[in-house]
Amino acid sequence: MATTLRDVAQHARVSVKTVSNVINDYPHVSDDVRRRVREAVRALGYRPNLAARTLRTGRTGLLALVVADVEAPGLHGLAREVVRAATSQGFRVVIEPHGPDAWPSARAGGPPGVDAVLLATDVAAPGVLDARLGAGTPLVLLGESSGDPRCDRVALDGVRAAADATEHLLHTGRRRIAAIGARPGAATGHAQPHTLGYQRAVHRAGLDLPAGYLRTTSQHRYEDGYRAAHRLFAHEQRPDAVFCYSDRLAIGALRAAADAGLRVPADVAVIGIGDSAEGRYSRPTLTSVSADPAFLARTAVALAVARLDRPDAPPARIIAPHTILPRESSHPSG
Known part of the structure; x- marks a missing residue:
């Protein structure tokens, strides 16, 4: 039987409404309560009802992680951290390869049915950035210090x-x-x-x-x-x-x-x-x-989610630490 909001609420010792507020990233929830709910989500393996969410909010609850090479060294660690960060915010992740055949129509705006795109490559297919930005879909450039100034970026210097x-x-x-x-x-x-x-x-x-x-x-x-x-x-x-x-x-x-x-x-x-x-x-x-892949992932997901609520905010550029x-x-x- 699938885990429900009520199961998460009981595990976290909060109300169902509070769980919903945390999953949908609403403000006015204390840090302690937010932490407890997210820990309960992870512990119970809760997955939001995407169909219900789409009807209620117009969002699918999906983020796309677009990569230049699905076999690239380090991708598994980054993807794991992106999934972890997205899950804590109530989202699921799909991984899309980048290339000339990956997104059949740039005019269509890239991978369909996602709320935001994390682009982990420094070279985008022709027209993809324009199509995504024109469609109003949040696009976060991940891992490179160069990129389109219209986009949010979290990057290694x-x-x-x-x-x-x-x-x-x-x-x-x-x-x-x-x-x-x-x-x-x-x-x-x-x-x-x-x-x-x-x-x-x-x-x-x-x-x-x-x-x-x-x-x-x-x-x-x-x-x-x-x-x-x-x-x-x-x-x-x-x-x-x-x-x-x-x-x-x-x-x-x-x-x-x-x-x-x-x-x-x-x-x-x-x-x-x-x-x-x-x-x-x-x-x-x-x-x-x-x-730090965890820092890159957490920050990129946070930027994408924030952009959903504040689409007109100035683009952010955050530098990731390195060693x-x-x-x-x-x-x-x-």
């Missing part, structure tokens, strides 16, 4: 994260630091945040790096990291460290180093971004920049 990663390599004694993951054209056009952070850290250290140390990739696949690192390791002035814009690129670079007969970290240090499970179990283990997780791939040289 890409410039600061890249600078911190590069400075970590500098502090371990490396001086020939290459980077992998810039978008094609980024070296001559408007640089993306990771490129800016890398370049600023290098310049602050007074280093004049050889041409070709900033490697572009069309995607962030393992093979992209491998190919870029393979070229770097054949460079006349081989780098002694590589900063990769994602853990996938970094893991590809680790394999390229092994194939080139290089020891990591004795000959070359490697750092990525993402704190993926693959990096934690690679050999050597991968040093990585980690954002360097030193592991075997960047032990100090010498």
